[in-house]
Each structure stands twice: as structure tokens, then as C-alpha cells.
Amino acid sequence: MLDDTLKAQLQAYLGKLQRPIRLIASLDDSASSQELRELLTTIAGLSDLVSFDDSGSDARKPSFVIAREGETTGVRFAAIPLGHEFTSLVLALLWTGGHPPKAEQETLDAIATLQGEFRFEVYMSLTCHNCPDVVQALSLMAVRNPAVQVTVIDGGLFQAEVEARQVMAVPMVYLNGEEFGGGRMTLEEIVAKLDVNADAREAAKLDAKDPFDVLIVGGGPAGAAAAVYAARKGIRVGVAAERFGGQVNDTLAIENYISVLETDGPKFAAALEAQVRHYGVDIMNLQRADKLVPASEPGGLVEVHMANGAALKARSVILSTGARWRNVNVPGEAEYRNKGVAYCPHCDGPLFKGKRVAVIGGGNSGVEAAIDLAGIVEHVTLIEFADALKADAVLVRKLESLTNVTIHVNAQTTEITGANGTVNGLSYKDRVSGEARHIELEGVFVQIGLVPNTEWLKGTVELSRFGEIVIDAKGHTNVPGVFAAGDCTTVPYKQIVIAAGAGSTAALSAFDHLIRQPVAEAATA
Template structure:
């Protein structure tokens, strides 16, 4: 089942097992079960600490549980955990076998302290780069806390379940039979949703922190670069991020970051955080800023109030809150989000195999999405508001060569229609003739650019008409001691490499600001004589 390279890697990892584990499989006569049996035989063959039991009677076939020796419960994988999920499989094997997870002890303690009955089902696709974080988080929770049960379901194998439960985006998580959440979630986010007192405790921790020399709000490439450059000056640095890595986490391939030939978004985001932590920066994840309070006097402290009520203080602040996907803002978009309206073709495209889809947006993202989908779905209709596609010529040429793609320019999307809780069409108006058209379809992918995450700053500092933070050539805002960098600013060209450079620049500017502040008065000397 596994090729020689994967077997060698698996054997190396399984050498880290500290205690015996057992794979309990529920199989039938299907081809999928035969594939799973081959995978399980390969796993058992690389370590004498792993045994296989094929007497499982779970209703989902094929599936298998990873359990400690002498136990029957653990993480269950329904369908083959390959592709992006092979790492999730390896980690589940290691954690069940006693290898410690690379998770903060505070998070481990929070998982173990959860009290209740938590039966999770997480649907994923093997091409989804957002799914592994959720799969690994829920797997770890089931391994650490016997009150948590996790089943990881590969949607392609259990297509009827996907249809019956109207799952049109992954990852999709159910808790005790009810929808719990969709999209990328970290283990900290999941635990916080289950632990109702977490916010109050976190606010108290933030309030107790001493003032930083530099506080960075946002943990994308701009924020990470700012943190590294500031920390290397030997000053006290903190990063408060809603999600470390920002929108990089939702990027599939990165091929234009100088010196890195090719990587993917989640891997790049993990590397950003690792480097920031290397410099002993105080990283505060899952922190959403709600209010900026400027200093009341020259050289005073700037304050940032968080959504949980906590307040952080600093001598200078760098805002790097990034941007998010722009909504098309037509009737039906919010109503059918995750029910046919999607924003990640790489994650959700496989769920529309053999179906009709549309892509809204003719820039690079939209055209790339249409090309990607064309290899999976029955037909793609691309809708572009302008009179021509704005993507690179090579992409447009590729798109036009595909037989199952229709392109409409000068087309204004007016409505996403649906019935029985699911998308069934898209309406657009021809901007030249004024004629209305209805395209019958099952999925709509919105790819029309970004909007800066700056709503919380309105009335506090200067924003452009597009909501971007207005900065000068050195990253200064119009508020003393407050700087900004990255996609949330007026700096043109929203690219990772540009955001990182702007973050470094803002950190140097913040340091320059700090060293020009009046020195604190020395403590009074008292003679011992």
C-alpha cells in the first residue's frame, strides 16, 4: 500500500513508540476495505509494538481504531487517512504509543480537565490543507481525555453520509450529532469553545502582564517579522494574534518567497511561529483585538483591549492584523455559506466532484480556482465584473483551453439561489445589455480579493476609504507610538514577502521611537553608611 519511501519514514517514526498499541479494524469485502487492510499491514510491519485485530464491528466500514494495548477505544479513522492526513495518522499512532505531543502543558491540562460527554465526528478530504489541524486537534483530545471520542471520516469514501448530512465544505465538525464548527480550528480554539470559563481566566492573565516595549497585534508574516526584528534588539516583545500565521494558513502553494523554492501555507505559518518563539517572544494566541487606546501623554503607554476583556499595555504598538476574503455581498451568500458557497477551492473542490460550479472573480485567485476545479467538477462558470479577466496571461490562456469552462465578463453577480438549504443557482446581470441570467449549479466559489481587518480601529487612527491603515514610508500611523505593517495598510501589493519586509521596517521604526523617548529617572541612591 505504502511506497518504499513512506514505509522507511513510518518505520523511523514508529521507533519512537514507548508502549504497545493495537489497531482494531472493521472491514468488509469492498475494495476500500482491501486498501485499508494493505495500509494496516504496512503499519504493523514496521514495529513490533503494533498489533492488528480485524474483528471490529463498527458500522462504518472500512474504519479502524488506534488503541492502547488492552483497550478498545481511541481515535477512529473511517476511510484511508492518506494525502494531507498521513501526518495526522502518524501523530495519532505516536501519541497513542506514549510519545509526547508538541503542545503547551497548559493546553494539555485544559484538555484533561474537560468534563462531559464529547462525541466528535470530523469530515475531511484528502486534498484539504485546512483539515489536518482540526483532525490532529480532535485526535489529541481523544487520546488525552477518555471523555472525548473522535471519528475522522474521509468524505470521498463515505459520500452518502456527506450527501445525507449536506456537507459542502470541509473540515466539518459535529459534536454529539450537532454541527460544532467548520473550517480551520486549532486545539486551543476547540478547547476554548468547550470550556465556558476560559475567556475570563485568559483576561485575568492578560491584565496581569507587565507592559511590553513593543506589542504586535497580529501574527501573520508582517507580525512575525516585526517580532523577530524587535526581539533581536533585546527588548520586551509580545504578539497577540487571533490565529498565528493569519491568512497564510489558508494558502496552498507558496512558490514566490525568496530563497524558499516551494512550500505550503500551514508549513510556512508553523515556521514563522517557531522562529518567533525562538527569540522568547511572548506569543498570545486566540486573542482578538477590539479597541486601541492611545497614550494620554508623550512617552505614555498605549493599550489594546481584547475581546475577552483583557487589556495589554505597551510603550509602542505595531498593528499587523492582515486581511480576509472579501464577500460578494449578494442575497444568498451568507444563507448558503458552507451549503454550496465556499472560499477555498483546494479544500472544498473535491466535494463537488461531477457537479456544476461557478467561480466569482477573474483575478489570479479566481482563474487559478477555476483551473483547479475544472479537473474535478462537471463544469465551471467564471463570472467577472470587469470587461476582461485580470489574471496573468498564462493563466487566462490555460483557462480558455479547458473544454468544461465558460467565461462571462461584464457580468455582475446579483444573487445566489438555493432550495432545501443548498445552493441551486447563480444569477448575474450582463452589464452591457442589462439582461438577467440564471446559471443552474451546485457550488459557488468566491474569489474577489481581500478586505483589511481594521473595523475595530475606526475613529482611533486614520484609515483609507478602503479601510486600510494609512502609513508613511517608515510604517508610522497618525497616532504617536503606533505603527502598522502588512495587508492591513495602504502599502500596495499584498504579498507575503512585502508584508514581511514591512513588518521588519515597522519594528525598526518602533525601536527608533523607543530610544528617542526620555530616559526614566534613575532610582535614588541610598548610602549604607
């Protein structure tokens, strides 16, 4: 199950344990239980501080709990945590064994002071690249606060449970039996949802900050590149981001960033953040901007008001708020989101194993999604509004070679239908004949491009008819001292490498703007 290289690496990690831990398994006679037994006994054999026993009596089998010596509770996996979740397993072992986590002390203190009873269940799939962040966050909370319990459940292993709860997207988190949240969530986001005073404390901290020379709104590739280029000028730089890394966090494979042969989105986002922090940039994560106030006079301060009520001030601002998946905006889409309507085939595809699904969108994203899903589900129907697929020819040929894929072009999606709380079909109109048609299925994956995150800027900066921030070749907007970069702008081709270049351009333009201002206006360091 674990090759020699992986065993050696794991043994080295287990050498960091500071106290004994137990792996208490609840098993039956199934093949998956035998597989889990093999994994756990292998782990126990790699360290004298790890013991294994199969005396567990949890209703979910196979499952196991990682507990401190002398205890029977801890982080529980109703799963065989390999694939994307192997790192989650290793971290849970280390944290339970006393190895300190890499988290801000302020966040750890907030976890320790949570009061109440918090019984979390998180459903994941081993192919989901967003799930480990949620699994690891909840695991850390369970290790640091005995009031927090967490069970990590592999939706593919407990299919009947998933269907009974109508879980159709992962990660999906339940708290004390009620739905808590879905999709990627960071540790800080989860703690903030539980800590009712977090917003007020954070707003007060932001209000107290001195003005920045450059304030960047958005932490994706454009924002990160802007931060690095600005900080290297020796000026005071801040980044306010709703989610550092932006949409890159939701990208599975990155194979076209120059000099990086291949990586994945979460790793790339982590590398962006590490480099930005290396230059001492003030990163303010989990912050959503909702108003831009231009300087009242030439050379004055621009203000960015945040959703929590805080206001940040800066001599110049770079807007790099990125974009999000575009909705198809038909009846049923919002109603059945996460109940059959999904946007990440890599994350949620395994939940539709053996079922019939549709993909809306014939560009590269849509065709790639259909190809991926075809290897998991019973049948894929691809719906494309235009008269031909827009994806690269090599992808189209691959799609057309698959026997369990049907392609409909000139097809306008009109409704996503459902019953008993879940999707049961998709209706579309043939744009040539005008005929209305309906397909019975269990899932719909929407892959129709991006929409810029610029609604909060309407009436302040010039936007295109698509909602993109209008910029010139140097990243200037129509507002003095305000620049923009990346997928939220009119720059053609929404690509990571292009966004990074645009962020660098915007930072250099912002610095050029600053050096032409009176010295007396300099920000306080």
C-alpha cells in the same frame, strides 16, 4: 501503497512507541477496504508494538480504530489517511502509543479536566490543507481524555453520508450529532469553546502582564517579521494574534518567497512561529483586539483592549492585522455559506466532484480556482464583473483551453439561490445588455480579493476609503507610537514577502521611536 522511503521513515517514528497499540479494522469486500487492509498490515509489520486485526464491527466500512492494547476504543478513521492526513495518522499512532505530544502543558491540563460526553465527528478531504490541524487536535483530545471520542471521516469516501448531512465545506465538525464548527481550528480554539471558564482565566493572565516595549497586534508574516526585528534589539516584545500565521494558514502553495523554492501555508506559518519563539517573544494566541487607546501624553503607554476584556499596555504598538476574503455581499451568500458557498477550492473542491459550480472573480485567485476545480467537477462557470479577466495571461490561456469551463465577463452577480438548505444556482446581470440570467449549479466559490481587518480601528487611526491603515514609508500611522504593516495597510501589492519587509520596517521605526523617549518610561522586563 507506501514506498520504501516512507516505510523507513514510518518505522523510525514507530520506534518511539512506549506501549503496544492495536489497529482494529471494520472492512467489507470493497476495493477501498482492501486498500485499507494493505495499509494497516504494512504499518503493523513495521513494529512489534503494533498489531492488526479485522474484527471491528463499525457501521462505517472501511474504518479502523487505533486503540491501546486491551482496549477497543480510541481515535477512529473512516478513511484511508494518506495525502495531507498521513501526518495525522502517524501522530495518532504515536500519541496512542505513549509518545508525548508537542502541546502546552496548560492546554493538556485543560483537556484532561473536561467533563461530560464529547462525541466528535470531523469530515475532511485528503486534499484539504486545513483539515489536518483539526483532525490532529481532536485526535490528541481523544487520546488524553476518555470522555472524548473522535471519528475522522473522508467526505470523498463516504459521499452519501456527506450529502445526507449537507456537508459542503471541510473541515466540518459535529459534536454529539450537532454542528460544532467549520474551517481551520487549532487545539487551543477547540478547547476554549468547550471550557466555559477559559476566557476569564485568559483575561486575568493578560491583565497581569507588564507593559511591553513593542506590542504587535497580528501574527501573520508582517507581525512575525516585526517581532523578530524588535526582539533582536533586546527589548520586551509581545504578539497578540487571533490566529498566528494569519491568512498564510489558508494558502496552499507558496512558490515566490525569496530563497524558499516552494512550501505550503501551514508549514510557512509554523516556521514563522518557531522563529518568533526562538527570540523569546511573548506570543498570546487566540486573542482578538477590539479597541486601541492612544497614549494620553507624549511617551505614555498605548493600550490595546481585547475581546475577552483584557487590556495590554505598551510603549509602542505595531498593527499587522492582515486581511480576509472579501464577500460578494449578495442575497444568499451568508445563508448558504458552507452549504454550497465556499472560499477555498483546494479544501472543498473534492466535495463537489461531478457537480456544476461557479467561481466569482477573474483575478489570479479566481482563475487558478477555476483551473483546479475543472479537474474535479463536471463544469465550471467563471463570473467576472469587469470586461476582461485580470489574471496573468498564462493562467487565462490555460483556463480558455479547458472544455468544461464557461467564462462570463461583464457579469454582475446579483444572487446566490438555494433550496432545502443548499445552493442550487447563481443569478447575474449582463452589464452590457442589462439582461438578467440564471445558472443552475450546486456550488459557488468566491474569489474576489481581500478586505483589511481594521473595523475595530475606525475613529482611532486614519483609514483609507478601502479601510486600509494609512502609513508613510516608515510604517508610521497618524497616532504617535502606533505603527502598521502588511495587508491591513495602504502598502501596494498584498504579498507575503512585501508584508514581511513592511513588518521589519515598522519594527525598526518603533525602536527608533523608543530610543528617543525618556529612559524613565522604559517597560518593566
